Amino acid sequence: MDDRKRPWCATTRNYDADHKWRYCGIAGTWGQERHKGWVHFAAAVGGSSESTPCVFPFIYKGTTYHSCTAVNDQMGRPWCATTSNYDKDRLWRFCLSEAYGGNSNGQRCTFPFVYKKQLFHTCTNAGDKMGHFWCATSQNYDRNKLWSYCPDTILGGNAAGKSCAFPFIYNKQMHYTCISDGDSSEKLWCSTTRNYDVDKKWTYCSTPGKPCVFPFIYKKFKFHTCTNLAEGSGKFWCSSTDNYDQDHQWSYCPA
Template identity: 50%
Template sequence: MLPSLAFLIVSCNLQPVSAAGTDVVSCVFPFVFDGRSYSSCTKDGAIDEQLWCGTTSNYDEDGQWKHCSLQEHGGSSGGQPCIFPFVYKNQTYYTCTEEENRGFWCATTRNYDRDHKWSYCADIRLDANPKGPCVFPFIYNQTSYSSCTTDGMSNKKPWCSLTNNYDIDLQWTYCEPSGGKRKRRCEGRWGPFDTPV
């Protein structure tokens, strides 16, 4: 059995990449620790019982990690919380994005294009599931859609494509109500269960 993170921290004095809340190094999901794959932050092996993640795909080989940020931090908004959905480059985003090469970030107002307010996303918002933004219009079953649809779903949950052509790329996500009328947020999903057919 491989040594735990706690053992490595104590015996080797490993330090996280940098202090949570001040870094821009992102978690990498999934990552391997102790021979097991993790798709979100974990407390496994942590002597301090704090959430952590690998900053490379294989902690067992590289030993690179950091404490997970539990809330938004930095950016031009000083760590204000994310607002979803938000508009960036005239596209609607329902999740954090890596656009702009600044790590995972989100807008802290409804319209980044107008306000230019943003924060780095809390690591606990990230996981290995692919996420939005929904791309509109998109092609599904040779038909163009300009909003979420229930077509093709046996469970009748609204979904959207993550590319402009689902028929070719087969990448999609559920759209879920976010509390207001006609507002949608997407929860990333892949997999064989209830994929649009």
């Protein structure tokens, strides 16, 4: 199959009939649930069958998940559905173990973990001003303060996890915040380009998308305009209540 003797595997039950394959890798683990126990497979990359990404949010046992979860995995490994409804489709994979950022030198997430005396079984954006998903890398963040940003946390849409582009045009109208127009589930979404009518690129929003409230308090200072303080990408943001220090509610400002 391969002159360099790289390990490979079929991506269907019968390679002779279907000729579907990919190279094997070690980036993560794929799996398939059966009625008795779990069957695990090595992750694979390349070949003629593209990898299937996580889909967020997804439904599992009637609960909606916005990030990878370790629920019901006996070894505590995070996994995700590869369709929007695991209960219906039963399609899933393990999440990539590589974490990034934070203060744990890339250590992988530990589930469940305690944060502010609450137990988390998934990555969360609680306490992160910019809405980024993160996890503890020990069982108790309150005690150890160790964390990393989470991989594989894309909120859905068709724009490969790109961020919102404000303002954007939708239905010939200009929008400066996330909207729920046109979404049957009434979830907030945004365009990832300046013109949705032309490009049709979008993602679900991870922040409330509420309008700015001026003035607002941030780190005990009063702001009468948008600010980019503490925002790594340099984007301007505002509080959506009159006191960010107290409420921690915010939105990006129009460009």
